[in-house]
Amino acid sequence: MAGKITPTLSLKQFMMRKQVLGLYRSILRTIREVPGEKNKKELKDWVRADFRSNMHVIDENAVKVLLQHGKTFQEELRRSLSMSR
Template identity: 40%
Template sequence: MAKNAKQILSLQFMLKQEVKNLYRQLFRAIKEVPDKSYQLELKEWTRTEFRQNAQHTDEIVIKMYLQYGKRSLRQLENSVGLAK
């Protein structure tokens, strides 16, 4: 396998790991939401967003969605922090 192909596979693997980590972080943050019905709504929204965007293969698009997800995570964490 060419060096460039290995780099691409490595980058794809790292992006996949980053997406999985973001998914886990979102669900951990959702567990901290005091309102159970809102928790369910957030879980469904998270699952739906990830499923709808799972088919993307373009690195730039994936990175854009990662940034969107990280922003959403920060907003959720801030909201939960204010609610406590």
């Protein structure tokens, strides 16, 4: 039985992967606060699709830009949630 061969990540790549996964989890936790199950599902689906579509990006600068976009999205979502309360 042949196993799946995964490339070894450099320390920098490993740390960036950790940041990406942390942001992903944090965004999903923020989405839990969104009112309405339909809204939550739409946001979750959109975030999952967005992260999946960028899963194969390996350029460090491109990943940093995507991380910043994700952080900005999360901040805007949090701001919208706090204003709606």
